[in-house]
Amino acid sequence: MSLNKLLKATLSAAALFAVAGTAAHAEEWKFAHEESPGDVQDLYAQEFKRLVEEKTDGDVNVTIYTYGQLGTENDITELTAAGAVQFSNASPGHLGTFVPEIQVFGVPYLLSQDNEVNKKVLSSSPTIYEGLSKDFESKGLKLYTMYPEGEMVWTTKKPVEKPADFDGVKFRVMTSPILIETYESFGADPVALPWGEVYSGLQTSVIDAQVNPIFFVESAKFYEVTDHLIYAGQQQYTTTVVSNAAFYDGLSDERKEMLAEVKAELDDFIYEAQKKANDEALARIKEAKPEIEVIRLNDEQRSVFKEASKGVGASLVEEVGGDTEEVLNSLREEFGTDM
């Protein structure tokens, strides 16, 4: 073998060894979310992966699991609490039986209509990161971040402009108990289901309506099986990212600092990303189904739904107890709303 060939062979063996060595020694973090590839939670997880791997020079490798790969929304929360998964999205809409206090984010009309206000509160509120985070810790979870994914839009088979229009409408909600009460107060017949069952439920009329941000209405194709998109200004879809508490507590200060930097960078990233995703999805839905009717309830119509659901916050406080009242009152103040 010539010297040149010998050098090349030695170098490629060294390169192979280096790659194998990195892979063998890289720490593996699993990140599970509740949506499909390309959806808002996936955009967040992909950017989280990129930043963590870059900031740790590849010492940490993040593997992302999308909806269904490790189970439904509730399954991935349990896997995170058990330590089988290090990070996951756990949205208040599905977290109510696990961390009941988080259902304050299901109180209708609690969030501001101004997303800059929502951004500030969700990314840095002491009510969330010092108060609510204790409720997560008691369940083995560390609350890492919260962000909105866009306005919740009702998609229905018949137009709805007032509570009486919901009479007899089987309305799919996420699995947190407060949502049943909310949609009953709006006049509908709520049915709690994981989202994997929603398309077929609408197709077979097991349910007649559902609510989700518009990017999700497009990606899960709910617009194909409903005819009206109704903006009632009721709520932003919010999600939390949690990690296993023991895993987080065991991290070095350096790693915790790195995660705080990643969170701060992603706070800006995700606001832009979700807005773009929602704007583009609405345009694509209108193109794919020009006959779909977009209804934007006016202030007067919204105030009727708001009034009808006025008692939801108080009954949540009564049912959950603990620090729920304090949390709800502080959030009302921070969001500048009276719900």
Ligand code: 6CS
């Ligand atoms: O409707 C649901 O259940 C799902 N919606 C969104 C926007 N994300 C995941 C969640 O499980």
